[in-house]
Amino acid sequence: MTARPAVHCPHSLSHRKVQTESATGSVGSNRVRTTLTICVETIDFDVQACLLRVKGTNIQENDHVKMGAYHTIELEMNRTFTLAKKQWDSVVLERIEQACDPAQNADVAAVIMQEGLANICLVTSSMTVMRAKVETTIPRKRKGSCTQHDKALERFYESVMQGIIRHINFDVVKCVLIASPGFVKEHFCNYMFEQAVKCDLRLLLDNRSKFLQVHSSSGHKYALKEVLCDPSITGRLANTKAAGEVKALEDFYKMMKQEPARAFYGVKEVEKANEALAVETLLISDHLFRSQDIAKRSRYVRLVDSVRDNGGTVRMFSSLHVSGEQLSQLTGVAAILRFPVAELSDQEDEDSGSGSD
Incomplete structure (x- = not known):
């Protein structure tokens, strides 16, 4: 279960069990279909069923659900819903576009x-x-x-x-x-x-x-x-995108062996390389964009946008993919450089030297 700040507001059809009271005073319950708008507090993704469960409080008047009452909406393929956020960044919009493209399905x-x-x-x-x-x-x-x-x-x-x-x-x-x-x-x-x-x-x-x-x-x-x-x-x-990600990671490992001055990982090192316009390919894990820390998320979005603006290629890895699991072991951020950056190489030498003392 992943907790999130309450800023995502999906609007979708759902089912709710409601109690009814007859004229004689007897109480019964039945399930009704209703459209709800909730402010999301928790998210749970079922990989096997490919189903997203979002839980939060109702924020719109409804005949069956009180304002502020908790409800869980299940979002699945081919079910229409509307999602509102306070701020949309380029990475999120790109991911949505890819997910809505039929050509991106499992092949x-x-x-x-x-x-x-x-x-x-x-x-x-x-x-x-x-x-x-x-x-x-x-x-x-x-x-x-x-x-x-x-x-x-x-x-x-x-x-x-x-x-x-x-x-x-x-x-x-x-x-x-x-x-x-x-x-x-x-x-x-x-x-x-x-x-x-x-x-x-x-x-x-x-x-x-x-x-x-x-x-x-x-x-x-x-x-x-x-x-x-x-x-x-x-x-x-x-x-296939999966093959492209695996090849990019393989190229990074090869570069580390053959020309270690052109392969670095860690957000600080990659940011410095990007400042020198040296990043040819950025490898970054999507789990970094799910951080609850908005400043941290914005930092990675800026890095992605900057690398693209500088003519570099960005490979977004899923943490649920085998290649993404490996990248996460390398901090989730890595880069293949166009040329060696002297400051990064010197810093690496200093770090290794201090570690041997």
Whole structure:
């Protein structure tokens, strides 16, 4: 649950349980549909349901809800609402524009798996959503008999296949990555499409070209980052925002190794580099713009606007995406520079020197 200052005022249709009293004095209750305007105090985002719950006090006259009474409104896709704020900044407006663009919907799905474990994910423009986790105990192969092992593996593959059918919208998804160490991905795909032919599963057969096999070090969620970096699939993912973020972070790490004087992280260092017009690419996490400290939020907005005004590129990372989680470990702000900035390099040397004393 995230607390916010009470400055956001959504106006939307909602349901409210109200009590009614008849002429005889009997009291009953029923749910009514009504349009409310509340002053938001708390926000809760349900990633799995893709649902936003906002709670606050009613600030507009209503037949069913008293002024000042608390109410929770659920905001979801395709439900119209109006949001009022005291101040709108460029970053917020950009995020809204991206969210309202149909082209920004999730277009990549990934199944990261190993024997007995599979994570089915959707990679959207702003986050990695875990849709299902399949876990099955696989007995070891025994000399002379592999029956128990093979049966358990088949049950596991069947569960993963059903998870794909249930959780992946092939009308939107352009590419489904099947990743694993060893030959698990090949064996699973062989099983899946054999079953698709046998059971005439047109959903899988018609979208067979969207499946792409790629190596991963494990079946855990964190392996998704290395999958998205795999050169063999970058062409298929070239038009997705997620791939762009992963590549930008990869470029930053490469620059730190090859030319450390052109890669810095931390808001103070990046601000100084920007003052010298040296920032070529700014990497910044969206969680910084959700701070309750308005001055702090404004500081990051000014940095983003300034970098763009100076001809730099801004990559906004979601804290809910695997690449955003990594950037958050680097303070949430990093930059690739056009050229080294002497003051920053000297300061880094001084810091490392003082640390060794």
